[in-house]
Amino acid sequence: MYCVRQITEDCWWLGASDRRLALFENVYPIPQGISYNSYLVLDEKTVLLDTADAAVGKQFFENLEHLLAGRKLDYVIVNHMEPDHAATLDELLRRFPEVQIVGNAKTLTMIGQFFDGDVSGQFVSVKEGETLTTGRHTFTFVMAPMVHWPETMVTYDAQEKILFSADAFGTFGALNGNIFADEVNFERDWLDDARRYYANIVGKYGVQVQNLLKKAAGLDIQYLCPLHGPIWRENIGWFVEKYQRWGSWMPEEQAVVIVYGSIYGHTQNAAEILAAQLAEKGVRNITMYDASKTDPSYLVSEAFRCSHLVVASATYNAGIYTPVETFLLELKAHALQNRTVALIENGTWAPQSGRLMGEIFASMKNVTVLEDTVSLKSSVKEPQRRSLLALADTLAQTL
Ligand code: FEO
Numbered sequence: 001m002y003c004v005r006q007i008t009e010d011c012w013w014l015g016a017s018d019r020r021l022a023l024f025e026n027v028y029p030i031p032q033g034i035s036y037n038s039y040l041v042l043d044e045k046t047v048l049l050d051t052a053d054a055a056v057g058k059q060f061f062e063n064l065e066h067l068l069a070g071r072k073l074d075y076v077i078v079n080h081m082e083p084d085h086a087a088t089l090d091e092l093l094r095r096f097p098e099v100q101i102v103g104n105a106k107t108l109t110m111i112g113q114f115f116d117g118d119v120s121g122q123f124v125s126v127k128e129g130e131t132l133t134t135g136r137h138t139f140t141f142v143m144a145p146m147v148h149w150p151e152t153m154v155t156y157d158a159q160e161k162i163l164f165s166a167d168a169f170g171t172f173g174a175l176n177g178n179i180f181a182d183e184v185n186f187e188r189d190w191l192d193d194a195r196r197y198y199a200n201i202v203g204k205y206g207v208q209v210q211n212l213l214k215k216a217a218g219l220d221i222q223y224l225c226p227l228h229g230p231i232w233r234e235n236i237g238w239f240v241e242k243y244q245r246w247g248s249w250m251p252e253e254q255a256v257v258i259v260y261g262s263i264y265g266h267t268q269n270a271a272e273i274l275a276a277q278l279a280e281k282g283v284r285n286i287t288m289y290d291a292s293k294t295d296p297s298y299l300v301s302e303a304f305r306c307s308h309l310v311v312a313s314a315t316y317n318a319g320i321y322t323p324v325e326t327f328l329l330e331l332k333a334h335a336l337q338n339r340t341v342a343l344i345e346n347g348t349w350a351p352q353s354g355r356l357m358g359e360i361f362a363s364m365k366n367v368t369v370l371e372d373t374v375s376l377k378s379s380v381k382e383p384q385r386r387s388l389l390a391l392a393d394t395l396a397q398t399l
Contacts, residue, residue, distance in 0.1 A: 002066035003059065005179050007223060007231060008160040010137065012040045014063035016056035017174035024084075024172060028200055028297045032193060033174030036060075036084060037227050039164060040067050041157065044135025045074035048099075049155060049164045050227060054087040061088070061095070072096065075124075075134065077141075078103040079166040080152050081110040085227055090115045100124050102132060104143065106151035126153075142215050144168065146208040148201055154212070161222035168212060169239060170228030172197045181230035181239070190230065191242075196301035197228065198246050203304065203334040209247035213240065249337035249365075251307035254399055258288040259299055260312035260344075261321035266379040267346045270388055271312045273380060274344070277392035283399060291323035299327045300334055308340045308395060311357055315347030320356050328360045337365040340398050342391055346376040370394055 019033035171194035224232035262268035345354030
């Protein structure tokens with residue numbers, strides 16, 4: 001049975017949620033599920049904005065058939081070709097063989113790569129700033145390459161002042177009846193997953209995100225409709241400000257996150273001593289994670305939130321303890337910048353994780369590694385405890 005919600009007079013949400021999927025993109029845990037948003041504008045012509053993941057295809061088509069109520073589908077605008085939105089495009093073409101597909105040149109190439117058959121005869125190729133008028137509505141197409149794929153574009157409807165923003169402004173998490181951000185406590189219940197989605201999915205492409213934000217700044221946006229998660233119709237500037245910070249790799253908060261990799265607990269002990277001393281110095285809201293049992297996507301997200309990182313690692317196979325190394329390589333892959341870092345290393349006979357961690361951070365832009373790396377040999381003794389207190393002092397002074 002159909003399950004849809006109305007957004008504006010002409011625009012409807014016809015997406016669906018998946019609470020069964022364990023890993024988004026087969027890599028990121030999504031304990032709260034995921035929504036695949038799709039939108040339909042009922043004008044003199046009918047306009048679908050993106051399809052949906054195959055997992056919710058049955059629901060999506062029931063929703064679409066209901067909203068069309070026997071009308072034909074005139075256009076499908078393909079803002080993004082990643083299969084979580086476009087996997088059902090071929091089924092859409094079977095059901096509506098006369099639909100005009102709107103996208104850019106790269107979209108057409110990708111349709112050919114993902115599907116069989118030639119759709120060039122029904123493809124309307126658009127470029128930056130070009131428009132499509134469907135009656136009352138005029139849609140303007142704005143290219144958003146690498147937010148999140150090269151073909152990605154966003155679509156602005158001047159009639160109802162809606163920005164269909166593709167993956168931008170999306171978040172992990174299923175929609176639970178409330179499809180609008182103002183219907184939920186977004187800051188309490190969604191922001192962490194929004195940040196984790198941003199950092200891991202789009203985080204590498206901050207420059208391109210900033211380019212998109214500059215273009216969007218010139219639009220009067222009353223509704224922000226992403227492909228995942230809640231729709232924004234109030235307080236849009238608050239969420240845009242988050243994107244400005246994340247997109248420029250500026251920390252969201254002056255805060256310390258500690259990530260440790262500890263085999264028998266001694267490296268953890270050093271991290272705990274440092275954290276306690278930071279607390280004594282007045283540092284509040286310290287977060288600490290065991291890299292061995294925390295999915296890297298959460299650690300990357302915390303690194304995007306916090307101004308200061310403490311990383312503690314055992315030496316393992318003459319290198320960085322693997323879970324910590326994975327975390328650091330993820331930070332590098334997502335081009336993290338503008339952070340202050342303190343390091344703790346451990347090694348029973350040849351500690352060198354500190355030097356190796358420092359080398360990874362040295363390859364990142366505008367990351368300051370504090371000089372006084374604390375080096376343990378097996379466990380914390382009194383000299384190392386004093387070194388940890390000194391490191392806490394230095395760290396606290398930079399906050
Ligand atoms: Fe939600 Fe890049 O796809």
